[in-house]
Amino acid sequence: MAAVFEFYLVSYRRVWRGSAMSSFVLPLLTMLGFGLGVGAYVEGGVDGAPYLDWMVPGLIASTALQVAVFESTWPVLSSFNWVRTYEGQAATPVRLDDILGGNLLFVMFRALTSIVAFLLVALAFGVLHSPWALATLPIGALLAFAVAAPTFAYSSSVTSDSFLALLFRFVVIPMSLFAGVFFPVESLPVGLRWLAYASPLWHGVDLSRAATLGVAPEWSVAGHLAYLSVWAVGGYLLARRQFAKRLVV
């Protein structure tokens, strides 16, 4: 598994500068746009915290999600159909779990680097209220795994990349908008709330928010972790089955 992870790091080394720079762009724009712009309209903040401070941890979780899903879509399709990376790996002593696990490790690594960039900017703007903010890293890594694993299963099942765009349009973007990142889920109509609560993102958001604000989460920590773990394990099993179907024929 380490050798597979290493392969992705070597590939990443070629682009890391550009990638690292762009990791800082969204956090910076957010601080300026929401801090100076939108924040001014939201009087009194949310739940006692200034709007920017309340929203940033949500955006950290949402960034982890977007990076994780992105790295689990086109790259996976390409590794099957175009570059056929997996086929090359499968011809070596490397096992199916190494192929899948090494790639997922890299996805978590990418999510973590984006969170680090976000935390640095957030720190500079003084929106982190507690040293617990560091907990957004393991939370983000778990969230990344929880969404990447089922996305791997999806990307290895679809036949064309137009299905990947659908995933973003109908799952990732709605989730990012309605899972408690920009406004509390309670503001949604009751009928829609359960959708937000069911999304893995909301659990990552609630945990991250508790961490950076230094308050208790809305839901129990153990409950959040257990729920995200179900997505992670279930997703992994699905992805593994799909990878076996594609690679062992």
Place this chain on the structure above:
Amino acid sequence: MSDPGARVRGVATEPLIHARGLVKRFGSFTAVDGIDVDVQPGEAFGFLGPNGAGKSSTMRMVGCVSPPTGGTLRILGMDPRRDGPAIRGRLGVCPQLDNLDPELTVRENLTTYARYFGIPRKVARQRADELLDFVQLTERAGSKVEPLSGGMKRRLTIARALVNEPEIVLLDEPTTGLDPQARHLVWERLFRLKQQGVTLVLTTHYMDEAEQLCDRLVVMDAGKIVAEGSPRELIERYSTREVVELRFTAESQEGFADKLAGIGERVEVLPDRILLYVEDGDAALAAVHERALTPASVLERRSSLEDVFLHLTGRTLVD
């Protein structure tokens, strides 16, 4: 480079590859239909056959990435179903379609691949340099793979297959799609590997490739082995010494077949020409002229594996 063949010589009590009644089915379709194969250490062994014969399916089973549907298969004395990773660690694979990483450099493609075999980084770098030298790509070591020519990519894939100093190298159509010059360069490198004692297993649908490289080969058609032997044996057994190719200007060559009957041992009618299988080409041609037949063009040549294939299956190998 060390001599991987030397390690296995002397201890060879069992063939390196041993298959009996090997079957591969995809759903209800049978791609490999009960083949028997033995490959001995140091041998260059070929699977010759047209598109869809089941060559790649066989190679993938031997490479322990595709589980057999039926029959016995033993590689290096081990069972692919149980010892897949251990066997794969001692094989080198050059797949039909290159799967190099286009974003990485030529050298990185080798070093990252070496890591899958648990080879330490330092050794990997050293071996990458030796192998790049071997396939004459040292000058391109630092460039990306994407802009390389087809022949260069193929050579790099071959180098990558050697990174773990394998005992058996599996080459699935090593030169398909390459221009003649690039093919000869690949052949020359493979020949050198063979001289070093590496066991080569290759598939091809070029008879000249099989004749150049293989000590022994099987002819496959529709999942079955239809003949086995050295290129020379196969030609002796299934063809004549010489072949006369006649082209008539008429729309169909068909009508001329009867008029040629009795000349040589066998007459094959193809859409665009007629082949006469004979011991003596000149004598046969004289007989053709005696019958007052005037073909538009005439070619005398020695028999090749192409003729063997035509005789065995009634079809041409490359169309």
